[in-house]
Amino acid sequence: MSFIELKNITKTFNGVEVLKDLNVNIEEGSVLGILGRSGSGKSVLINMLRGTKEYKPDSGEMIFNIAVCNNCLHVELPSKVGESCNCGGKLEVKTVDFWNADRKDFAEIRKRIAIMLQRNFALYEREAVIENVLRAMEGGEYKENLYKALDLLEMVQMSHRITHVARDLSGGEKQRVVLARQMAKEPMLFLADEPTGTLDPQTAEYLHQTLINGVKNKGITMVITSHWPEVMNKLADQVIWLDKGEIIEKGPANQVVKNFLDTVPLPKKVDDVEYGGSVIEIENVEKHYYSIERGVIKAVDGVDLNIKQSEIFGIVGLSGSGKTTLSRMLIGLTEPSGGEIKIKLGDDWIDMIQKGPIGRGRVIPYISLLHQEYSLYPYRSVLENLTESISLNLPAEFAKMKAIHTLNAVGFDDEHAATILNKKPNELSGGERHRVAIAQVLIKEPNIVILDEPTGTMDPITRVQVTDSILKAREELEQTFIIISHDMDFVIDVCDTTALMRGGKILKIGEPEDIVKELTPEEEEKMLN
Known part of the structure; x- marks a missing residue:
């Protein structure tokens, strides 16, 4: 079922087009991978999907096909149309042009989007790990939220650090807490911009598996950028290759990743090096x-x-x-x-x-x-x-x-x-x-x-x-x-x-x-x- 449709999206910064006439369809429950060199427009597209003010497209449409409760305005995935909302209302079909929507629709959709940014840990540095995760939850009983937070921290393999202050964690540990916080929001769209770029391979593998178990296998729609070929091959259902803001190839992960890596030159080798003292x-x-x-x-x-x-x-x-x-x-x-x-x-x-x-x-x-x-x-x-x-x-x-x-x-x-x-x-x-x-x-x-x-x-x-x-x-x-x-x-x-x-x-x-x-x-x- 079509969830998000990008139609002729263009974005310019200081007279330079960073996204050019993009057309992409994202199915509900699918994972879209975005590949490309630095500066190709990957992070711009991620932030645009997040609803970050500075990244509003200059032209084109970003269509969200959603289910909305007319009583409380709660937003759900399109497959939920016809179901009952927690408030007692009924979820009805609605098509929203995200960036041209009224403020209430824009805000309700944005609340259901989670994001992990590259090298940005976004934690309450002076608070404990468990408190950081609890802060991400809205409503609910404290005891119920506590058990949920503990489950999330166990899933990201951070249950041994629940009482540690966030500022004292390593970079890899912080990134896993960020993931737990984002998953605590129960998003319908999960955005990940190089989520494992600074992690060691073992920790990155934990995080990749957590994204598979906690996001992909639960049917949460995900858009991810990564330079790790195995991330695209394991997680993405389809991949787009961006170059200077344009899609130059779209298709299955293994095909697009292979073609992208074929463009990577080999580094120079230095055989004889003379060291000093x-x-x-x-x-x-x-x-x-x-x-x-x-x-x-x-x-x-x-x-x-x-x-x-x-x-x-x-x-x-x-x-x-x-x-x-x-x-x-x-x-x-x-x-x-x-x-x-x-x-x-x-x-x-x-x-x-x-x-x-x-x-x-x-x-x-x-x-x-x-x-x-x-x-x-x-x-x-x-x-x-x-x-x-x-x-x-x-x-x-x-x-x-x-x-x-x-x-x-x-x-x-x-x-x-x-x-x-x-x-x-x-x-x-x-x-x-x-x-x-x-x-x-x-x-x-x-x-x-x-x-x-x-x-x-x-x-x-x-x-x-x-x-x-x-x-x-x-x-x-x-x-x-x-x-x-x-x-x-x-x-x-x-x-x-x-x-x-x-x-x-x-x-x-x-x-x-x-x-x-x-x-x-x-x-x-x-x-x-």
């Missing part, structure tokens, strides 16, 4: 937390690392294994419970545990970190984000040249880079914002670059471009990189050495291909997909 030495570093429920939690437990100049060093492991905590201690954002962290600057070794200008304050200006939950200055242009906002004060023309050069390094061609310089971050796609954030890290030409999940929301073509840009930066600037990633294909392509981290400990250090051999067969299959 050691620049990072970590000895027996620990970070312990105390929890009333669980006692002492060893987030990082006796880690030793030695990283050389110009080395690209990868750290892989599941969510919660301690990777991000280790990186935060390295740059001085989290105080270790014990151990030593030293970084070489010139001929001097700097103690990163010592505070102040003669301690870590001396070396921090030469280290750049891309957080997993990166953020750009929302009210500054891309050019300002790459220059004065990060205290990089340059003559105007040189600033523009340097910004374009750095944007080239993360996959923008000259024309595309020039067109986004004066845009605000909210005018960019998720993938474009991600690449600008990496450019913001690289533009200062730091000695050491730490990238936490740098490829999470990138399409495969951009991922290859970023791989090449990291290799080029290492060659030209002799930069040292620490890359925290769940993307084993990316780690194999770009890293010289890789450490496998699990339970706060380093289990093995070696070449990326050797680290893969340490995984179980099931883990290996997931990490290399």
Whole structure:
């Protein structure tokens, strides 16, 4: 049964058409996958389906075929026509042009739409996990809602964290709580924009299976964007491939995904690399937390690392294994419970545990970190984000040249880079914002670059471009990189050495291909997909 019909949808931002004459039919209970490069219009379409004000189409119709109770205006799926509403009224058929509907119809439909956005955890950071899920529920008895929330958290495999404060969760754990919150709304349309882009393969697989069991198998209509081929193959009934706002192919997932991946180039390979001496030495570093429920939690437990100049060093492991905590201690954002962290600057070794200008304050200006939950200055242009906002004060023309050069390094061609310089971050796609954030890290030409999940929301073509840009930066600037990633294909392509981290400990250090051999067969299959 036809649920949503997009008819000749067009959307323009600053004179540039980002969606061009789109025609798509979404059946009730089906899953539509949207594939395409960063900036192709995927996130714009997702936000338009959500009813986000700034994404109202310039022309065309977005038709919702629904069942509506004329007593209370409650909205249901079209298959519910003729059934009784909870208020005692009867559900009757109605066709609504979503963006041209009256305010009541628009609001009632929008209430029945849930969304998971890329790299946006949208949680009440100071409240417990269970409280976050309960907040998403409307009406009902508290006890009934509590049991429902516990069931949802068990389904997303977060029942062991119900009393934890949201801000203390790992990125993967936060994303699972977001999913539980969205499912608590009992939506009739579920939108997911790169929901597993920053998760390790095992956690991503949990989330994919939860989407299958909790959304697809329950007949909830879903629209999902993802760069993971297996996500499209497992979840989507049909896939559309967007390129510069136009549908260039539509059909079964396996066919469209194969044709899309055929356009992805292979990354360049570097065989012989000459390293300098050691620049990072970590000895027996620990970070312990105390929890009333669980006692002492060893987030990082006796880690030793030695990283050389110009080395690209990868750290892989599941969510919660301690990777991000280790990186935060390295740059001085989290105080270790014990151990030593030293970084070489010139001929001097700097103690990163010592505070102040003669301690870590001396070396921090030469280290750049891309957080997993990166953020750009929302009210500054891309050019300002790459220059004065990060205290990089340059003559105007040189600033523009340097910004374009750095944007080239993360996959923008000259024309595309020039067109986004004066845009605000909210005018960019998720993938474009991600690449600008990496450019913001690289533009200062730091000695050491730490990238936490740098490829999470990138399409495969951009991922290859970023791989090449990291290799080029290492060659030209002799930069040292620490890359925290769940993307084993990316780690194999770009890293010289890789450490496998699990339970706060380093289990093995070696070449990326050797680290893969340490995984179980099931883990290996997931990490290399």
